Amino acid sequence: MSLALRYLPVLIFFAAWEAITFSGLVSTRLLPGLGEIGGAFAGLVASGEFFTSAARSLSRSGMGLGVAVVLGIVIGLFMATNRLFQLLINPIVRIFYPMPKSALIPLVMIWFGLGDSSKIFLIFLGCLLPVIVSSYNGARGVNHVMLWSAASLGASRAEILREVILPAALPDILAGCRTALAFSFILMVSSEFIIAKDGLGYLISTMGDGGNYPAMFAVILAVAGIGFAADRLYAAFAASSLRWKESS
Amino acid sequence: MSGGNVVAPQGAEIRIGKTGAILIQIGVVVAIAVIWEMSTRLGLAHPFLLPPLSAVLGRLAEDTMSGSVFLDLTLTLYRALTGFFIAAALGIPLGILMARQKLFGWFFEPLISIGFPMPKVAFIPIFILWFDIYDTSKIIMVVFSCFFPIVMATYAGTKNVDKWPLWSARSLGTREGQLLWEVILPLASPQILTGLQIALPVGMITTVVTEMLMGGRGVGGAMIQAGRFADSVGVFAGIIEIALLGMVVIRALEMLRARLLIWHPEARH
Numbered sequence: 263m264s265l266a267l268r269y270l271p272v273l274i275f276f277a278a279w280e281a282i283t284f285s286g287l288v289s290t291r292l293l294p295g296l297g298e299i300g301g302a303f304a305g306l307v308a309s310g311e312f313f314t315s316a317a318r319s320l321s322r323s324g325m326g327l328g329v330a331v332v333l334g335i336v337i338g339l340f341m342a343t344n345r346l347f348q349l350l351i352n353p354i355v356r357i358f359y360p361m362p363k364s365a366l367i368p369l370v371m372i373w374f375g376l377g378d379s380s381k382i383f384l385i386f387l388g389c390l391l392p393v394i395v396s397s398y399n400g401a402r403g404v405n406h407v408m409l410w411s412a413a414s415l416g417a418s419r420a421e422i423l424r425e426v427i428l429p430a431a432l433p434d435i436l437a438g439c440r441t442a443l444a445f446s447f448i449l450m451v452s453s454e455f456i457i458a459k460d461g462l463g464y465l466i467s468t469m470g471d472g473g474n475y476p477a478m479f480a481v482i483l484a485v486a487g488i489g490f491a492a493d494r495l496y497a498a499f500a501a502s503s504l505r506w507k508e509s510s
Numbered sequence: 511m512s513g514g515n516v517v518a519p520q521g522a523e524i525r526i527g528k529t530g531a532i533l534i535q536i537g538v539v540v541a542i543a544v545i546w547e548m549s550t551r552l553g554l555a556h557p558f559l560l561p562p563l564s565a566v567l568g569r570l571a572e573d574t575m576s577g578s579v580f581l582d583l584t585l586t587l588y589r590a591l592t593g594f595f596i597a598a599a600l601g602i603p604l605g606i607l608m609a610r611q612k613l614f615g616w617f618f619e620p621l622i623s624i625g626f627p628m629p630k631v632a633f634i635p636i637f638i639l640w641f642d643i644y645d646t647s648k649i650i651m652v653v654f655s656c657f658f659p660i661v662m663a664t665y666a667g668t669k670n671v672d673k674w675p676l677w678s679a680r681s682l683g684t685r686e687g688q689l690l691w692e693v694i695l696p697l698a699s700p701q702i703l704t705g706l707q708i709a710l711p712v713g714m715i716t717t718v719v720t721e722m723l724m725g726g727r728g729v730g731g732a733m734i735q736a737g738r739f740a741d742s743v744g745v746f747a748g749i750i751e752i753a754l755l756g757m758v759v760i761r762a763l764e765m766l767r768a769r770l771l772i773w774h775p776e777a778r779h
Contacts, residue, residue, distance in 0.1 A: 271617045272624065292640060345526055349534040360760040361753040362714040367722060368737030368745045373559060447629035452719040455634065456734065470635040478635055486628035493627030
């Protein structure tokens with residue numbers, strides 16, 4: 263199937279959107295036309311407002327996510343290789359893992375106020391748990407024969423961890439990081455809606471509060487597009503880093 | 511997540527038995543509770559930033575007596591579950607149709623795969639604009655965020671059903687209608703359940719965020735109210751309530767999975 267035919271439904275979707283606004287079936291206040299939204303977006307780009315907000319938001323989620331990924335992999339692998347450490351961390355993971363992390367928004371507001379650190383901390387906490395759990399599960403599932411072979415060939419514990427466990431756990435770790443990436447966007451946007459004075463989420467709510475709906479739609483669609491692009495880029499990166507694996 | 515040490519013990523590795531493991535884990539929880547309580551009592555942490563555990567538990571007891579905990583929890587649970595079930599009722603049939611009917615697959619596949627990774631919470635202001643800030647709008651938002659993972663998982667699960675059981679069933683005279691219920695759905699059910707298990711926590715997160723943004727009763731609304739009035743005890747009480755609710759709901763779905771898939775090889779672990 264050609265690319266054009268494959269993405270034709272997307273075109274149909276936007277055509278229907280245009281048709282609805284053009285026919286006057288729905289008030290343009292509730293559903294602005296695509297041209298209007300595009301114009302509002304161009305305005306936000308020209309004034310620099312869009313890029314300043316995007317830079318704030320993405321640096322926040324990037325920092326929270328980055329620290330969570332590094333720390334999460336270390337904790338997860340350490341849990342899988344050290345029984346005592348696993349027993350100490352497991353109850354904490356069990357308690358925090360099923361908790362909807364957005365419940366922490368009022369807490370980080372009390373602890374850190376409206377600045378950057380509240381959002382970074384929230385994103386960090388939200389992304390940490392899926393990475394820990396997936397790294398732990400991945401490392402735990404390593405074939406024992408490989409570990410014994412490595413050990414009998416004289417590999418040290420550190421070498422086994424780096425050369426055997428980490429690569430074997432990589433598919434799980436990469437899947438966990440993808441979940442974390444999605445969480446980082448959800449938490450970034452929702453915390454910026456509720457406690458922020460800048461960023462994309464804040465820009466959306468100011469435009470909405472001011473009744474500038476075309477601009478509100480424009481930023482929402484842009485955020486959705488950035489989230490989509492980040493996921494696709496990550497998927498490509500993950501696939502290329504697993505190329506050495508046979509099958510799957 | 512129980513047991514399992516991947517590196518074979520070398521030299522002075524500590525061996526911990528089953529009871530020892532349980533005791534250590536209970537000990538961790540108790541230690542956290544004691545450290546929490548003592549750090550404020552000893553003046554190490556500011557009582558506003560970290561109110562003592564006893565104060566938080568006291569508040570929870572008070573709110574339980576007055577019944578307001580149940581009102582908030584019930585509302586939050588009602589919104590989360592209604593949204594989740596509507597999403598499942600729409601998403602599972604659509605996923606199956608997409609996998610079985612070429613035209614549906616062609617039309618919805620690109621739309622769903624583009625919509626899936628988008629951060630759905632960004633659309634909350636649009637739903638406020640369209641449906642106002644009450645229950646309808648909150649529930650629709652939950653439906654919207656749960657819908658995509660459910661459709662994706664159902665579509666993938668149904669599409670990847672092995673052709674051999676289908677051919678055997680057909681050659682044994684199974685009608686197309688029966689095929690869906692007796693062969694395709696059971697074979698796709700592990701993946702469909704996985705989709706539901708991804709959607710449920712997403713739905714919980716969304717419920718809490720919509721409640722915080724749109725206000726009104728419910729745990730999220732109560733917490734943001736407490737936060738605005740600098741009532742940190744109330745914020746912590748809310749976190750404990752929502753953590754318990756999350757644990758119960760997610761555990762219930764895990765148990766449902768174990769029950770439904772009792773025939774499946776995964777149940778043997």
